[in-house]
Amino acid sequence: MRGFFNALLDPSLPFLRNALYAGILSSILFGVVGAVVTVRRIAGLAGSISHAVLGGIGLSLFLSVHKIVPGMSPLTGALGFAILSALIIGLVSLKAKQRVDTAINAIWAIGMSLGVLFLAKTPGYTDLMSYLFGNILFISTQNLVLLAILDVGILFLAYRFYPQLEASAFDEEFAKVRGVPTEVLFLVILVLTAVAVVLLQTFIGLVMVIAMLTLPPGTASHLSRNLVSLMVWGVVFSFLFTFGGLALSWIYDLPTGAMVVVVAGAVYLVGTGVKALRLKGKFQKN
Amino acid sequence: MVSRGIQKDIVIQFEGVAFSYGSIAVLENVHFHIHRGEFIALVGPNGAGKSTVLKLLLGLEKPNTGRIHVLGMDPEDARARIGYIPQHADLDPSFPISVWEVVRMGRLRGLQRFRPEDKEAIARALAQVEVEDLASRSFSALSGGQRRRVLVARALAAEPEILVMDEPTTNMDAESETRLYKTLGNLKGNTTILIVTHDTEFVSALTDRVLCVGKRSTDGKAHALVQHRTVQVPESPLDLYGGQVAKVLHEETLPEDSCCIEVRSGVEGKV
Numbered sequence: 001m002r003g004f005f006n007a008l009l010d011p012s013l014p015f016l017r018n019a020l021y022a023g024i025l026s027s028i029l030f031g032v033v034g035a036v037v038t039v040r041r042i043a044g045l046a047g048s049i050s051h052a053v054l055g056g057i058g059l060s061l062f063l064s065v066h067k068i069v070p071g072m073s074p075l076t077g078a079l080g081f082a083i084l085s086a087l088i089i090g091l092v093s094l095k096a097k098q099r100v101d102t103a104i105n106a107i108w109a110i111g112m113s114l115g116v117l118f119l120a121k122t123p124g125y126t127d128l129m130s131y132l133f134g135n136i137l138f139i140s141t142q143n144l145v146l147l148a149i150l151d152v153g154i155l156f157l158a159y160r161f162y163p164q165l166e167a168s169a170f171d172e173e174f175a176k177v178r179g180v181p182t183e184v185l186f187l188v189i190l191v192l193t194a195v196a197v198v199l200l201q202t203f204i205g206l207v208m209v210i211a212m213l214t215l216p217p218g219t220a221s222h223l224s225r226n227l228v229s230l231m232v233w234g235v236v237f238s239f240l241f242t243f244g245g246l247a248l249s250w251i252y253d254l255p256t257g258a259m260v261v262v263v264a265g266a267v268y269l270v271g272t273g274v275k276a277l278r279l280k281g282k283f284q285k286n
Numbered sequence: 287m288v289s290r291g292i293q294k295d296i297v298i299q300f301e302g303v304a305f306s307y308g309s310i311a312v313l314e315n316v317h318f319h320i321h322r323g324e325f326i327a328l329v330g331p332n333g334a335g336k337s338t339v340l341k342l343l344l345g346l347e348k349p350n351t352g353r354i355h356v357l358g359m360d361p362e363d364a365r366a367r368i369g370y371i372p373q374h375a376d377l378d379p380s381f382p383i384s385v386w387e388v389v390r391m392g393r394l395r396g397l398q399r400f401r402p403e404d405k406e407a408i409a410r411a412l413a414q415v416e417v418e419d420l421a422s423r424s425f426s427a428l429s430g431g432q433r434r435r436v437l438v439a440r441a442l443a444a445e446p447e448i449l450v451m452d453e454p455t456t457n458m459d460a461e462s463e464t465r466l467y468k469t470l471g472n473l474k475g476n477t478t479i480l481i482v483t484h485d486t487e488f489v490s491a492l493t494d495r496v497l498c499v500g501k502r503s504t505d506g507k508a509h510a511l512v513q514h515r516t517v518q519v520p521e522s523p524l525d526l527y528g529g530q531v532a533k534v535l536h537e538e539t540l541p542e543d544s545c546c547i548e549v550r551s552g553v554e555g556k557v
Contacts, residue, residue, distance in 0.1 A: 039381060163400060167391045170381050177344050177370045178444075179396035224382045225424055 004247045015137050016246075019256070022139045023242035025147040026200055030212040031220075031235030032158050033196050036189060038217040039169040039227060045093075045190065046213055048104040049085045050197045050206050052111025056081025058118030065122050075202055081111060082194035090190045094183050134205025136246070136256050143203055150199055154192065158231065161185070166227050208257040212238055215264040219271045241267065296355075297322045297448060297478050298343060300511075303352035305338060312338050316352070316511045317542045318497055322447075324545075325470070325479045327489040329534060330499035335509045336482045337373065339499060340452055343480075344370060357447065366395060369446030369477075371437050373453050379426050385436050386412075386421040392443030404443075411443035415469050431462030438466060448478045455483075467492065467530070491518055491530035495545060498536070513540040 007013050008020060037046050060077030063069040085107045092103040158165065167175035168182045176182045201209045220233030245260025252259075298320040305313045312335045320326050330336050341347040342354055345361030356364035369392070389411055393404040412418045415435045420428065425436065434454060441449060455463050467490055470479060474492055483489065489496055496514045516532040 039378070041378075160399070161397065163391075163394055164397060166383070166387070167394055170383060170388070170391070171372070171377060173346065173372055174370060174391065174440075175394065176346060177365050177368065178391065178394035179366060180394060181397070221380070221382060226382050226384055226387055230382050 001247065001251065004250045007250060015139070016250070018139045018141065018144060019136045019246055020243070021144050022136055022147060022203060023246060024239060025144060025151055026204065026212070027216075027235050027238035027242060028151045029147070029154060029196050029200060030216055030238040031233075032154050032231045033193055034213045034217040034238070035220070035227060035231040035234050036158075036165060036169065037193060037213050038221070039230070040186075040189065042190070042193070043210075043214050044104055045086075045089050046193050046197060047210050048089060048108040048111075049082050049190075049194045050201055050209055051108045052085040053078045053082050053198055053201060053206075054115030055111035055113075055118070056115075058115035058122065062118040062122045065124070075198070078198045078202065079195065082198045083191055085111060086190040086194035087187065090187045094186065132206050134201065134203055134208065134257055136204045136208075136242075136260075139203050146199060147203075150196060154196065157192070162228065165189075169227070204260075205257045208261055211261040211264055212241070215261075215268045216241060219264075219268045222271050222275050237264075237267070295322050296320065297357055298480070299353075299355045300339075300342075301353045301355075303342065303349045303354060305335075305342060305347065305349050313342075313499070313509055313511070318511055318513070319542070319545075320478060320480065321545065322478055323475050324494045325474050325490075325492045326481070326495050326497060327493045327534075328480060328482045328497045328499065329486045329489065330484070330509070331486060332484050334500040336484070336499050337452055339511070340370075340450055340480075340482060343450065344368060364448075366444070367447045369441030369444045369449045371434075371441045371449075371451040371454050373456065377433075381426065383425050384421070385417065385423050385425055385428070388425050388436055389421075389439045389443050392440040407445060408443050411439040414442050414472070415439040416465055429459065429462075430457030431459040434458050435462055435466060438469065442473075446477065448480065449473065451479070451481045453482055453484065486534060486536070488519070488531045488533055489516060491532045493532055496534050498534070513542065513544060514538060515540060 007016055010016075037043050056077035056079070057074040058077075059081070060069075060072045060074045063077075064072040089100065089103050089107055093100040164175065164180045164185060167178065168180055168185050172182050197209055197213075200212075204212075216237040217230055217234045219237045220230050223233050224230035241264040242260055245263045246256055248254070248263065249256040249259040296319045298318075300316050300318050303313060303316040304311075316339070328336050328339060338347065342349055343356060343361055345363075345365060354361055357367055386408065389408050390400065390404065392411065393400055393407060409418070412421055415438050417432065417435050417439055420432060420436065425433065428436065434457065438451070438454065441451075454466060458466070470481075470490070471492055473479065479492075481490070481493075486498070486500070493516060496516055497511055498514050499509050499511050515535045515538045517535060519531045519533050
C-alpha cells in the first residue's frame with residue numbers, strides 16, 4: 001500500500017494522480033446521479049442508454065476515418081446517440097408506459113449493433129474492450145476539466161430543485177398536483193443521466209459506469225434516511241470504491257475498471273448480507 | 287350535518303362531462319356541483335370511474351366534452367388550493383424519506399423552494415392528524431394506517447380549501463380510521479371535503495350528500511353519476527368511519543340541484 005501512496009506522489013507518474021482526481025470528480029456524479037437513478041428505478045434506462053452509445057461512437061469513428069466528417073470525435077457521436085436514446089425512452093415511458101420495456105431493449109440492441117456495424121467498416125477500430133472497461137489511467141487534464149464542469153452543473157441542479165426531485169421520485173402524481181412539471185423533470189433527469197453516462201463511460205468504460213451508478217447508492221441505502229443522505233453516502237462510497245480499486249489494481253497489476261467494480265460489488269454484497277442478518281436477529285428477538 | 291345555505295358558493299362544478307381512455311368510454315354526461323364547506327362521499331363499485339372523476343377534478347386528465355370549474359377556475363389553475371390524498375398502492379416502501387419530509391411535500395409550489403413559514407404549516411398539519419410523534423421516523427417504518435394518516439397530514443399542510451381523498455381508509459386499522467374521521471369532523475364546515483369510497487352501502491355520518499358513479503349511460507357503456515339520500519344508522523354495529531355510519535339509499539335518486547332546492551325551501555335534513 002505504501003508503494004501506491006509513493007507512486008501517487010511521484011512527479012513522473014502524473015496519470016496516477018489524474019486517475020485519483022477523476023475518481024474524486026466522478027464520485028460526485030456517481031453519488032448524486034446514482035441516487036436519483038436508484039430512487040426513480042431507472043437503472044435499466046441508464047443501462048440501455050450507455051449501451052446504445054456504442055452506435056454513436058461507431059458512427060463518429062466511421063465518419064471521421066472515411067473523411068465524411070473529418071476529425072469528428074467519438075464523444076460527439078456518443079453524446080448525440082445518448083441524448084436521442086434518452087428522449088425516445090423517456091417519451092415512450094411517458095406516453096405508453098406499457099411499451100417502455102420494449103423501447104429500452106430495442107434501443108439497447110439497435111445502438112450496440114449499429115456500433116458494431118460501423119466499427120466493422122472502420123479500419124483500425126475493432127477493440128471493444130476499451131469501450132467496455134475504459135482505462136481510468138488514460139484520463140487527461142482536459143477530461144478532468146469536463147468532469148468538474150459537469151459536477152458543478154449537477155450539484156447546482158440537485159440543490160436548486162431538490163424538493164421537486166424528491167417529490168416526483170416519491171409520488172409523481174402528487175408532485176404534479178403541487179405544480180411540479182414532472183414530465184419535463186423526468187426528461188431532464190434522463191438527458192443529464194445520459195450526458196453523465198457518456199462522459200464517464202468515455203473515461204472509465206461502460207461496465208464501471210453501470211456498476212457505479214447502482215452499487216454505491218445500493219450500499220448507501222443501508223445507511224440513508226433520506227434522499228440527500230443517499231446522495232452524500234453515495235459520493236463517499238463511490239470514492240472509497242474507486243480509491244480501493246485503483247490501489248489494488250496498482251499493487252497487483254490488474255485492470256483498474258474491473259477491480260473497482262469487484263470492490264464495489266463485494267462491499268455491496270457484504271453490506272446487504274449484514275443488514276439481512278441484523279433484520280433476522282431483530283425479527284427473532286421480537 | 288352541515289347547514290347549507292344558498293349563500294354558500296359552488297366550489298366544484300361538473301357540467302355535461304364525458305371522458306374516455308382511448309376508445310373505452312368511462313364517464314358520460316356527468317353533472318354535479320359541490321358547495322363550499324360540504325362533506326361529500328363519492329361512491330361506486332371498483333372500476334366505475336370514481337378515481338377518474340378525481341383526476342378530472344385535479345386537472346390530471348381532461349374531459350372529452352363538458353366543462354369543469356374548481357373554485358371558479360380551470361382545474362389546473364386551482365390545484366394549489368386542493369389537498370389531495372391519492373389511493374397509493376404503489377408508493378415505494380423502501381424510499382428513504384422521513385415523515386416530516388413527506389408532509390413537507392404538501393408545501394411544494396411548482397419549481398419554488400420551501401419558505402421559512404412552511405415549517406409552522408407542517409407542524410400544524412402533523413398536529414391536526416396527531417402524528418407529531420412520528421415526525422422524525424422513517425416513512426417506510428410505519429404501519430399502513432400510520433402511512434395513510436401521514437398522507438392526510440401532507441394534504442393538510444397545503445392548508446387547502448378543498449380536500450380530496452381517494453379511498454383514504456385502505457389498509458387502515460380501526461384506531462387510525464377513528465382518528466382520521468375525528469380529524470375530518472374537526473375540518474368539516476371550514477374545508478370542502480370530497481371522499482371516495484368503494485363501499486356503496488354505508489358512508490360516514492359526517493356526509494352531507496352521496497354522489498354515486500356506476501349507473502350505466504343510455505348506450506350501456508359509460509357510467510353516469512347520480513345523487514342519493516342517506517339515513518343515519520343510530521346504533522351502528524359496524525366498526526367503520528369511526529363508528530358513525532349512514533346508509534346510502536340507492537333506490538332514491540335525487541335531482542342534481544336538490545341541495546339548492548332544499549336550502550331554498552328551508553328543509554332541514556340529509557340530502
